[in-house]
Amino acid sequence: MSRFVSRPSARVALVVPLFLMLAVCGVYAWQEGGNPELADQMSVMRRSMRGLRRSIDKPEMNAKSIEMVVAMQDATQKAKAMEPTKAKGMEGAKKTKFVAEYRAEMIDLQKVLLDFERHLVKGDNKKARKVYDGLKDIQSKAHEKFQN
Ligand code: HEM
Numbered sequence: 001m002s003r004f005v006s007r008p009s010a011r012v013a014l015v016v017p018l019f020l021m022l023a024v025c026g027v028y029a030w031q032e033g034g035n036p037e038l039a040d041q042m043s044v045m046r047r048s049m050r051g052l053r054r055s056i057d058k059p060e061m062n063a064k065s066i067e068m069v070v071a072m073q074d075a076t077q078k079a080k081a082m083e084p085t086k087a088k089g090m091e092g093a094k095k096t097k098f099v100a101e102y103r104a105e106m107i108d109l110q111k112v113l114l115d116f117e118r119h120l121v122k123g124d125n126k127k128a129r130k131v132y133d134g135l136k137d138i139q140s141k142a143h144e145k146f147q148n
Pocket of ligand 1 (some may be wrong): 147
């Protein structure tokens, strides 16, 4: 066996299929696990929402809250230009419509996040709390429609 493996042609015969197998597994994992760049932006959203849960009702923490809302705005701006994994299984007009609806939803979220920031900048924590509560609903409806 070791003599066989030491022959260059035998090494190629072993390494090439192994490499192909790993490449196929990688593509499969990416499709199954979703779009990693979009997932990264969504993780920013999740982290910020968790942080805001602790800070949103505390006016003395408004500077920190604003930072987290701006991080969400930034993540939304980036995510807006991406494609959800679900779009990969679509073609033609159906795909175009789906991606446009996704982008429109992200634009709506950007508007909400600007209002959210404005309330905090003005020190209106009651209004900011209302926006925060509404975000959970926006999230679950959007995920129902756009997540795999
Ligand atoms: C506060 C609002 C939101 C939060 C906290 C949030 C959070 C998350 C989290 C934690 C994930 C899982 C990421 C992972 O796989 O590691 C996710 C996935 C996803 N979210 Fe959101 N999300 C929000 C709003 C939205 C909105 C408004 C949309 C659509 C316009 C959206 C579209 C998606 C999609 C498409 C995925 C799956 C990623 C893929 O397709 O590969 N999310 N989100």
